[in-house]
Amino acid sequence: MTLVPDRASTTGVILAGGRARRMDGQDKGLIRLAGRPLIEWAIEALEPQVGAILISANRNLDRYASYGHPVVSDPLGGFQGPLAGCLAAMRAARTPWILTLPCDAPLTPRDLRTRLAETRTAEQTQIAICSDGTRRQQLHALISVALADDLQDFLSRGERKAAIWQHRHRPAVADFGDQSDAFANLNERTDLSRLERLLAAGSGSVDASRSNT
Ligand SMILES: Nc1nc2c(ncn2[C@@H]2O[C@H](COP(=O)(O)OP(=O)(O)OP(=O)(O)O)[C@@H](O)[C@H]2O)c(=O)[nH]1
Numbered sequence: 047m048t049l050v051p052d053r054a055s056t057t058g059v060i061l062a063g064g065r066a067r068r069m070d071g072q073d074k075g076l077i078r079l080a081g082r083p084l085i086e087w088a089i090e091a092l093e094p095q096v097g098a099i100l101i102s103a104n105r106n107l108d109r110y111a112s113y114g115h116p117v118v119s120d121p122l123g124g125f126q127g128p129l130a131g132c133l134a135a136m137r138a139a140r141t142p143w144i145l146t147l148p149c150d151a152p153l154t155p156r157d158l159r160t161r162l163a164e165t166r167t168a169e170q171t172q173i174a175i176c177s178d179g180t181r182r183q184q185l186h187a188l189i190s191v192a193l194a195d196d197l198q199d200f201l202s203r204g205e206r207k208a209a210i211w212q213h214r215h216r217p218a219v220a221d222f223g224d225q226s227d228a229f230a231n232l233n234e235r236t237d238l239s240r241l242e243r244l245l246a247a248g249s250g251s252v253d254a255s256r257s258n259t
Pocket residue numbers: 061062063064065066067068069074102103104120124125126127128129130131132147148149150185233
């Protein structure tokens with residue numbers, strides 16, 4: 047295992063494979079925010095931070111593939127949750143580390159990988175996750191792909207919760223309390239206006255003035 051998860055040894059994984067029941071079942075990664083689909087915000091935020099990108103999606107695969115990054119679907123049907131997407135990505139990644147990012151949180155910190163990597167290296171763990179200062183953000187995570195078999199065992203027992211799987215590996219926790227807005231996400235339609243306000247105010251790693259509206 048590479049000791050320091052640097053840019054070249056890390057694959058960014060955009061988790062866009064959910065059912066989005068609270069958004070009437072729309073494909074969340076394709077919902078437009080400030081004029082651009084969420085998947086585009088995520089790609090733009092990750093590109094400077096990682097050596098490669100994988101998109102985890104279960105619908106509209108051609109649409110996602112048009113962004114030029116490989117698309118991986120969950121091995122199990124029926125929307126089994128984000129860990130299923132993580133496992134597929136860990137199997138497909140060509141790097142020792144993956145950096146996961148939910149597609150519905152467009153204000154990604156510019157230093158997401160570096161801060162997670164520093165924390166992970168200081169504590170010598172196989173997983174590092176973010177804290178927004180109040181709560182753990184389990185899907186913003188740096189994960190060693192050496193854990194793929196362990197995750198597969200966990201899922202094969204019918205377990206689904208990311209917090210429970212990660213807890214078994216005593217994750218390091220990187221404090222992003224100074225950027226708590228970076229974890230604002232889209233769960234319901236009413237979240238759209240807050241996210242657009244935050245983007246316009248310049249939160250996050252991507253310049254909203256480059257949006258095509
Ligand atoms: N690959 C994959 N990703 C998922 C799955 N379920 C959720 N995700 C992703 O994980 C992140 C958090 O998802 P949630 O908000 O908990 O679930 P959701 O399906 O998006 O929305 P709800 O159905 O309204 O809870 C989002 O980026 C989802 O796209 C899944 O079954 N497979």
